[in-house]
Amino acid sequence: MIIVGSVTTAGSRSPRRTPRRESTLEAILDRAVEIMADVGVAGLTMTRLARALSIQPPSLYKWFPSVLAVHDAVFARGQRANLAAWRAGLEGRPAGLEAVVAGMTATAQWAVTHPVEAQLLFWRPVPGFRPSAAAMAPADELVAELREHLGTAVSRGQLAPGADSADGLVVLASLHFGVVSQHLANEPEAAWADGAYTRSYGRVTELFVAAYPPA
């Protein structure tokens, strides 16, 4: 009775989502992230995870059908958290450019404080791992909301037309992930306020406005 794999048995009458089960799963994923922080994102194994949980490896297969399913679950939880950070960041901000700036900054800060998840989400460091469509869904939502706010910014004259096009997203993503990637690769230990790259994150939005200057 596996509920975490990509295929779930429709119509099963087994209890799938009890609070108890949910919190156990969370604890397992917490440990998995700790291990990835220790030995690298690609270094997670069922044996190591079991050892960290003080259980035997076969017991893990009651929760996850394979080690890649664990990766997928960490990935999915990371995407949900990143989306939540984005939404929390723009909460209370007026729609448009201000919301974009606040939201992007919030996701950048989330990435910096969650380097393991960020590597898993934004690079491809694990051979053989392809995130499931369900795990990717929050990312699609985030992009849709971002694009909506960019459209608002354009219609309010805060950005030039085209800022909300596919091209504009490419520019914004390059600027954003440029800072995040450089931080993760070169000074992952540094805090947001201390990192050479993160410290100047504000330039990301400044330069994006420079790329799409309002009339």
Place this chain on the structure above:
Amino acid sequence: MIIVGSVTTAGSRSPRRTPRRESTLEAILDRAVEIMADVGVAGLTMTRLARALSIQPPSLYKWFPSVLAVHDAVFARGQRANLAAWRAGLEGRPAGLEAVVAGMTATAQWAVTHPVEAQLLFWRPVPGFRPSAAAMAPADELVAELREHLGTAVSRGQLAPGADSADGLVVLASLHFGVVSQHLANEPEAAWADGAYTRSYGRVTELFVAAYPPA
């Protein structure tokens, strides 16, 4: 008699660098890169490498003392090639901004056409692998030359003062690696002219000029 490891025995009278030996080493590294392309940068193993070379794993230890030494050799060769690409790119260009643009574009193109080496050089995808100082040396040279050209650009009034500061390098690196990282993570198969990110690489330098506009 290992010559590839980080420690070399000074004063040995054995032939260290015959052309024959050199070309064998190149062939081994070529295969290593092929394997990394297949199974991921972190998926290189001595066993797989030996299999690809149609030799037995113990034979490999005559050339490399460990699998991490192979990683280091691929890394070192990549850094040398990247530096060569940079220098070839700015050859014949006038010193200053034009040279910076040409050189950066050339290294970006090198990275896109050598995704395996680029991942190894610019991310940290292999648990336990730390490049040796010798392998890093070409990167330091490149940065020094880049900084020199930025200084020239400033003194010629092509960029605002500060473009050649540590801060300016941070901005330029973020812009540059933003495009490269997004390309490698999202559309590594796409050619330079076809990729959504690489196609607009020209914006990198445009935006850098926007960040440090001449008076």
Place this chain on the structure above:
DNA sequence: GTCTATAGCTCGATAGAC
């Protein structure tokens, strides 16, 4: 849902013959 036992594989690396 935990365990023991185990199959079957791959791995890094070494010893030592040729």
Place this chain on the structure above:
DNA sequence: GTCTATCGAGCTATAGAC
């Protein structure tokens, strides 16, 4: 500088008792 043989370890995953 190639090989065979081998050690000791790690790994994924399954079978089946409790």
